[in-house]
Amino acid sequence: xxxxxxxxxxxxxxVNGAAIEVHKELGPGLLxxxxxxxxxxxxxxxxxxxxxxxxxxxxxxxxxxxVDLRCDLFIENELIVELKAVEKILPIHEAxxxxxxxxxxxxxxxxxxxNCTNIYREGQKTxxxxxYRDLI
Numbered sequence: 496x497x498x499x500x501x502x503x504x505x506x507x508x509x510v511n512g513a514a515i516e517v518h519k520e521l522g523p524g525l526l527x528x529x530x531x532x533x534x535x536x537x538x539x540x541x542x543x544x545x546x547x548x549x550x551x552x553x554x555x556x557x558x559x560x561x562v563d564l565r566c567d568l569f570i571e572n573e574l575i576v577e578l579k580a581v582e583k584i585l586p587i588h589e590a591x592x593x594x595x596x597x598x599x600x601x602x603x604x605x606x607x608x609x610n611c612t613n614i615y616r617e618g619q620k621t622x623x624x625x626x627y628r629d630l631i
Contacts, residue, residue, distance in 0.1 A: 498573060500630050503603045506574055511619055513537040514607050518614040527578045530609045531567055534578070538570065545570045551598050566595050573601055579608040584620070592622055602626035 517533045531547060538545045551564035568576035577592045584606060592604045604622045611618040 498630070500627070503574070503627070503630075506571060507603070507605060507621055509541060509543060510538065510570060510574065510576060510605060511615060513541060513543070514609075514619065515614050518609055518611075518618070521609075523580070523610045523612070525580060525609070527567070527580045527609075530578050530580060530607075534576075534607075535568065538568075543570060544572070551595055553598065564595070564598075566599075569599075573603070575599060575601060575604040577604065577606050579606065580610045581608060582610060584608055589622065593624065596622065596624050600626070602630060 513534055514537075516537055517530060521529070521533060535545055535547050546569040547567065548565045549569040551562075551566060553560040553562050553564065566575045567578045570576060575592065575595050577588065577595070579588060581588075588606065592606055596602070596604045602624060606620045606622065607614065608618045
């Protein structure tokens with residue numbers, strides 16, 4: 496199914512709202528796994544379908560490669576969310592998210608860093624690829 500940019504904008508808005516709620520309740524300084532479980536619960540309360548620790552498939556030159564790559568959250572089968580609890584998002588974190596988006600063939604990803612004072616202003620960033628730019 497082909498979604499439009501408005502669908503993704505709305506989905507990002509809902510996920511950011513859930514992340515803000517988790518951050519408001521817990522604050523910074525915990526492990527990513529704690530935020531992951533709480534965010535999954537918050538999303539489920541909102542009726543949003545979400546998988547945790549979904550395996551990322553690697554198809555290399557026509558063969559399936561068994562590796563242990565996992566995205567933190569895969570939401571509505573359309574949005575990859577990577578969670579961090581770090582001082583600063585590094586280029587390797589961004590490259591990881593962009594690679595996951597390419598491998599799963601989705602147009603948008605969200606990086607959430609819970610180690611901040613305001614998750615909306617400092618702790619979230621949306622990433623898009625060519626698939627997104629081609630949407631209406």
